[in-house]
Amino acid sequence: MDVKGSETAGTFDFVVSGYADPQRYFSGAADDIRARLLSEGAVVIRAADQCRDPGVFETAIGALGFETRDYVGGSSPRSTIQGKVMEATRTPADWSVILHQEMAYVKSPPEIIAFVCVEPAGKGGESVIGDMRKLERLIDPKTLQQLTDRGLKLRRTLPDQARVNLKPGVKKSWQETFSTASVAEAEVLCRARGWDFEWSGDDLILWQDCISPLRQHPLKAASIWCNQAHFWGAAAMIEWARIDGREQDASELINAHRRSPQLLEAMCFGDGEPLAQDLTLELFHTVRGLERDVDLAQGDILLLDNVQYAHGRRAFSGNRKLNVIIADWAAGQSHAVQG
């Protein structure tokens, strides 16, 4: 087996080349890769060209011992390609994607997220990662205490598919969020997860789980900042649009925030009171300070521990195609809690 490890900008790169059987290769390298992922939080597997095929990618992630998951209730506009393999996001090319841990607004977000670069962007489009272990000491202790005492709960407005483009900011319908066109099925999925909801005309107002700002790592004796309080608030959405140069989006968001704030998502305390805009903005810039680019060439896999590392991307032009799988560590390997 040809596994070469090297440290590059804090992530651990595995270079794979010349393998004939992906299942055998990834099974053989699984212990090494899992151990590195657990200790470093981020691993890049270079030149796994066969994984550009969705079926091979899913086989490879399974061979690493991870248990793949579905994306029901997630916020990113994306669709399934095959099996558990999804497109990374359909967020337009001229939008960056702000650092975030996948589905960090629910009680049990995926523990692992894996991206494979099918086609790199013509210009821009670099993947961005951020070490969230650093965040706890960057946040004002009083803020952390307040968020811990009161909890965090995301309020989302999910328009009907027919109106989704009228909504400022992140555009995702309830039909896409729950992969169904049935009101009854969407309600069953909400109830099954314990999420409160109400209908506002044809739009769904959804209250997701009340969470603590810090999350216990599933395999390590560590609590790590894992939420999206820096992201879901008008002030952050407006700042994000300005950074991207999306002036029209910025002015639509400003207007919506003034005239009909219920149209916009809001990160709230556990009792439903939205976070103050200056706090959202402070968190937004603190998280942005952790951004680090990772260049992915065709066939490269970026494997992230979704608690230890956040991910995002730069805006781009031309085509860019990344596929993604979300997963858990799964029983059997590396399950002893580490310090």
Ligand SMILES: [Fe+2]
């Ligand atoms: Fe994501």
